Amino acid sequence: MSLEQTNQFRQFEFSGNAKEWFGIWIVNLLLSIVTVGVYSAWAKVRTKKYFYNNTSVEGRNFDYHATGGQILKGRLIVIAALVVFQITITVLPIAGLILVLALLVGYPWLLTRAMMFNARQSSFSNVRFNFVGTYGRAAMVYLVYPILCLLTLYTTAPILDRTIKRFSINNHKLGLAGFDMDAPISAFYKAAGLALLWIVVVFVAAIFFFGFSFGALANMDALVEDDPSVFIAMMAAFYAVFFAGIIPAGFIYQALTRNAIYNGTTVEGGHKLRSNIGAGKLLWIALSNMVVVVCTLGLMLPWAQVRMTQYLADHTGVELGGSLDDFIGTQHEATTALGDAYSDIEGIDVGLPI
Amino acid sequence: MMQQVTLNGHAYIRGSSRRIPARLEIAKHGGETWLRVLPETEAELSCARLLDIAIDPALGRAARKLTFQDGTVFETTDHAGFAFLDSHTHGARLHRLERFGPHLIGFTLACLAGAFLLWRYGLDIxxxxxxxxxxxxxVEQIDRGTMQTIDYVMAEPSQLSHExxxxxxxxxxxxxAELPEAERSARDFQLLFRHMPEVGPxxxxxxxxxxxxxxALLREFPSEDVIAAILGHEIAHVVEEHGLRRLYRSLGAYVLIALLAGDTGPMLEDVLLEGNALLSLSYSRTQETAADEFGLALSHQAGFDPVGLKVFFKALESEMGSGSEWRSSHPSHSARIEAIDAFIETLPAR
Known part of the structure; x- marks a missing residue:
């Protein structure tokens, strides 16, 4: 399946390859281990640069400009804060409670800082990205709306997801040019519905095939007491349902919403993003990647990453509304890497909307 | 001596996405290397000494990039031609290490060995x-804070009599009294009694x-030997700083896994975190075994019978059974009884 081939259409191209990336990755890992994690700041830069540099549109590549030193500084501060936080919770539980509240208030700030740092250190065709989301808006999107979503028993989760994506994408800029995402809400509900349907089908099938009963789950302790192998069997059944049900559902949702998000996004200057990921194909790549990576103790991870990036690039493009020569960069002072370090350590993804 | 090299590529002007087909001329004049960016259809864009130009280190086969002080960027995929400049860039050695070849097998093994050593010794250090x-x-404040929380959440004043x-x-x-004087005075040892119905003995x-x-412990196990051995065990935890070590160790492992996660991928990160949880349980069991040994020796020195602790675990075993060890923070009762027997055998007959 190929994207529509018009005069104005430009395909995203990825030129990395697994062998080359393996060498960089294993050296990153080795140096990070030898330096007890210190080198991981430089490893992050090299990783991002490799994937950005090898992704291009019309021969123009992306680039990542942060330095290892900047990232290390941010990480050291965050780790020091983490240690103080942990000790305070142990020593003075009440002060710890106040710190938890402070972190809650600081959370949207850290996230916007992370996005700002990441955007300003990234460029396309020699023009830097920027992020202009405000604290107030971030607090609504990341703190208030999730609570409202909970109150509706997650029936509004697709709306929340769309709001979060809109907050991220619409506040990004390439130089002076803004992004605008306006995918219909129905696309998010459709994706969530199909994902949910998949989970239900798997659960029904599991009950049908394994005779899996929730009653057994309730008196599991008694069963385990009699025969420890029951515990192993229960765990195996749980993981089977998890792998067959929840993970694929995640990919179904991801594939369908990615297409809707890209196809609904325009960049000032009349450029329209395009995506035609197939849910089945994405699922196949993700699952087979996972199996290969786990079976090779992680050694095939570089291959898996290149394979996934290649597939995504092959199914992503942009419909030009003019020349890509016309973006104009703006000057911004560098922001602190604090938010970036925090999101790294907590495992929150704040990447570019590309 | 005059040497001139020309590379084909593209140029960008500061703050513009315009991609301009251009060539880079590298020439030596009077002992200095000069670089000039010449667009195909326009006048010279930029000219500077090599010393004043930022060269991005090589990374795989990605395009090489030079940035002039005025912000002009020149980019080329002519790697052979660019090699001429690489003696001036840092990172050339790193780039050679990263090349695909048999040496990477050694690196892979070194990674596995390094990760093991880091986990086995590095974190402890x-x-x-x-x-x-x-x-x-x-440390004293940790005790006070924790006791406040425990008293607030799950403990009531002791109901034991003065006797x-x-x-x-x-x-x-x-x-x-059997602890060396230095150990005793280094800490503020104290024994407290609490009624904690949900915790049992x-x-x-x-x-x-x-x-x-x-x-419950003192009511259900009034034997002096049992109490002495248990106190010896708890004193061992304090003297060998087990609690703090475990706190720092788990914090260190969490941060390290999070930092390396960018290089291991999300799935493997979960596997690592799960594995770390199981391994830290095993670490905790090692601490318990060490505390048992230390405590038995201490209470034995004080004149109590080590068989006391065995009685205690036997009673616990018959009450709660002996579950599998790997998902528990303590060794199984039967394993602890065996270890006590082994300890008793090492004692000289009295």
């Missing part, structure tokens, strides 16, 4: 350093030297 750097005031308490305190004095120690026994 880091934790020991952190423990040494923790001020004594802070019962004095008896336990007497045993405690006898056992602790139990005892625990905090890093600063506070030890707590539940009423």
């Amino acid at each position: 880091l934790a020991a350093l952190a423990v040494a750097m923790t001020p004594a005031v802070l 019962e308490r004095d008896r336990a305190l007497g045993i405690y004095q006898a056992v602790i 139990n005892a625990f120690a905090l890093p600063g030297g506070t030890m707590v026994m539940t009423d």
